[in-house]
Amino acid sequence: MPGNPYIFKIQRYSIHDGPGIRTTLFFQGCPLSCRWCHNPESQAMPEKAGSENMDGIALALMAIIEKDLIFYDDSGGGVTFSGGEPLCRPGLLFRLLGMCREKEIHTCLDTSGYGDTKILLKAAQKVDLILYDIKLFDKAAHEKYTGKTNGIVLENLKQLSRRKADIRLRFPLIPGMTDTDENIDRVIDFLRENTVYRDIHILPFHKAGERKYKLLNMKNDLKDIQEPSVAWVGTIKKRFEAFGFNVRIRG
Ligand code: SF4
Secondary structure, three states, X not given: OOOOOOEEEEEEEEOOOOOOXXXXXXXXXXXXXXXXXXXXXXXXXXXXXXXXXXHHHHHHHHHHHHHHHHHHHHHOOEXXXXXXXXXXXXXXXXHHHHHHHHOOOEEEEEEOOOOOHHHHHHHHHHOOEEXXXXXXXXXXXXXXXXXXXXXXXXXXXXXXXXXXXXEEEEEEEOOOOOOOHHHHHHHHHHHHHHOOOOEEEXXXXXXXXXXXXXXXXXXXXXXXOOOOOHHHHHHHHHHHHOOOOEEEEOO
């Protein structure tokens, strides 16, 4: 956005980023580089950071957020901070969370969980709901497919669970990567042994966003991945349900 290197997109009337109708702010910069990423333009960290008027940026964003208060109230919606990875910009994130809380606007933090634990736990106290991705249990596979190992992601989830933070888990179903029997079994075991969370949304892979790789001149791994069939998504859903999870499929 002009004058704001931290937010690369604002999506109003979003219905896929948490409850109700929401405004989603996409933060620029992500420490991961997932092969299935639909927002590859979000991955690069902002080149210039630190000298902007952060209070001014936050106020300008709040003015946009507040345009749709009536829709949030009517639908039980609010604002979602997504990305990229919002935890990379705690100064802006905390300002916005504080202002939303003052104005009683419901907030969601959409995170990969790959972030500083102190920042995440502080955010958890200021946000209403965390959308938390659990992708791959195996460290080597996580590094292979996202660029980083998963120790921080799993540990952060344990910490949030101990504090009973309100979390909606999300499992990106990526054929040949996250949907192996071994990965699903180990993710289920991890969640049952280490967390209180039993609600999970399955996010089936889709090819939307593939054109972006071409436009950005980035290596496109999406072309090698097939969208899962409805039957396969149903099979994975049953696997989680067999262990007591409440599962929803997000389109
Ligand atoms: S965590 Fe999200 S934004 Fe970051 S690379 Fe992965 S899919 Fe893209």
